[in-house]
Amino acid sequence: MTSNNPALSKALPESVRRHNRAVLLRLLYPDVSLTRADLARASGLTRVAVSDIVAELLCENLLMEAGFSHSSGPGKRGMLLRIDPEGRNVIALDLSTPYVFRGAVLNLMGQVTAREEIPLNAGKKVPLSLVGELAKSLIGRATRPIMGIGVSSPGIVSSNGVVDDATNLGWLQTDLAGYLVRQTDLRVSVNNDANNEVLAEQQFGSGQSDILLVHLGDGVGVGLLVAGKLVTGCNHAAGEIGHVVVNADGPVCRCGKRGCLESVLSVPKLTALIDRQPDDLTSILTEAGGVLGRVLSMPIGLLDIPRVAVLGDSRVVNRVFLSAMEETLNRTVASDFRRPVVVDRSALGDDAALLGACATVVSDQLYPDTGV
Template sequence: MEQSPFEAGRPLRRNRKVLPEQARAHNRSLVLQTLFHNGGMSRADLARATRLTRVSISDLVAELMEDGYVVETGERTAPRPGKPAMVVDLAHDAHRIVGIDLSGADAFTGAVLTLSGEIVARESVPQPSTPEARIDAVVSLAERLVALSQTPVLGVGVGTPGVVDDAGVVLAAPNFAWSGVDLDGILSEALHLPVIVANDANAAVLAEYTFGGARDDVLLVKVGRGVGSGLLAGGQPLVGARHTAGEIGHVTVGTDGGPACSCGKSGCLEAWLSVPALTERLAGVDESQRESVLRDAGERLGIALAPVVGALDLSEVVLAGPTELLEGVVAEQTRATLRARTLPVFHDDIRVRMTGQGPDIVLRGAAVMVLNAQLGVS
């Protein structure tokens, strides 16, 4: 059996019943999801894996082949009695996904990805200094990426700092001076393609869960130009009634004042831990002072996370950002602070680790958003 590049990935849990009128769309998604996570399979194996009848599978595969999402890749080579079975798989190269990450400290980045998450082209642009120019830069970057695709684009996924509602409107992004920016609408009008816009940390946690083997109850902290987090509880995304779940960057940490933050307050976590803030504090210090600065940052992060870990009974915290800043001292001090500030015994085994997805985590999360919205795959 041919394996998907992300064979260890997992789908997000479904928490709603499937109505009869939704059954066919659900079954299409089930077939695509199974192939996405398991690679090429015979129709008989696909029927067993999905628990659908062989007749249903045959019908669905034919429909998906006609739509260009599934292809036959040849007869199975493994020796079995009888006529060799024909293997079907996702048509990984028949469509492309455009992913855009706006969370970098000084640049916007984007990529063209296959349906299996492989990046085939990249582009980046320096981040402009004005709100309007930033919007123009995002549109220009998206247009260039779509033009780079050699095949039809399934959709465009964007991970952006700030509070984003279900319609893809950036309600507030202090670092960009954006308020009520309909980024989804702006890009949809410019590109004439499906667009999904979400908070960058919420996109990143989807990539970590689907591709990185994160646990069902996980908090991912995304550190870049700002600081935010994405949450999964019981394998389900948690965004909150006001779309601000995970907005830890503007939580005040400590009672000792602290540096001024872009939101107008002082002592916010972001003012201590964001890449620009932490890099500035580390400039020109010796090794012992460097460790002190990093431990302080890790402690501030642990202070911000302890109530969340305790309230939601989370088992894992994943850090995403520059490894040279976050790996080691910051991660260790964050874990030590969490253990000191949560219920003993129950949270002593809290896991704090770096993501294995590297700097492409938001781009891959953007791809998951498009796959889920367009094909029901996650």
């Protein structure tokens, strides 16, 4: 018998072993416990095939035994199996934080075991050697075999890990993945920071399959999941809304256009304005939240997304800002048949980009045939 789930279907003969390993890992990740018989039924694989693959994964410390099942029927109870969270380390790099590169060693459940940072010189092109230095230092602190390196980068990132454009770092057509592979000889996954963060929200946060995540930092980026699938666009630029013009008479943006969303809504712009006009804090954040709510009303209305999660400095992304954003968004898209959209702060906090980088590395192992 074979599974009716296409995601768990058997692969072609030339890749059957690799595919079927991933099938079993997907059934167990992140914290599901199943017996060998359970895995055979769920995957459609034979019990012999499951036992063979499980023995291999146990030897590799990717799986661990978790005690006997609590079966009420006759017969011998089966041994439960689950992912060993300490079976591998993942190196995660966050290049999206202003003035600093952050990195961490994580286990397979996204728990951080070591952290490091490298400060940056503001306003200068960032050399790739700093990324390599951070990665190598973290590799030296790993205590388990390393599954791979995940990187959250600002800007537009192609599917092969080339950073096409990251204005804040001064990078154009920069082969970040290739550089790190050459430096470390490890598997490397490089993605846009907001895309990684929305994957982290799904994997380690709310678990929702339809969500829009906004990251407010030096710029404004969006990650979007629809039916559990990451939306990247044909140019890998989906969610790059920071340089969409929202006010033709607005301030000149660093990209050369006038009135880009980033020119009025970036964290440095808003915090500088608050510092100059502290008595106007509430009105500044209310207006900023309203602007973002109006900007997002079109994609929310088009795709019927139920929740918007926001990441950013708590001086900006606070109750006043989020309430204004939610009120404006729901007023703009309101209809008799639509439930109100929930706007809140992501619970993942400052580690969202690191967790997203970890999630993409693990995903490469769980979906080796699809590139999910």
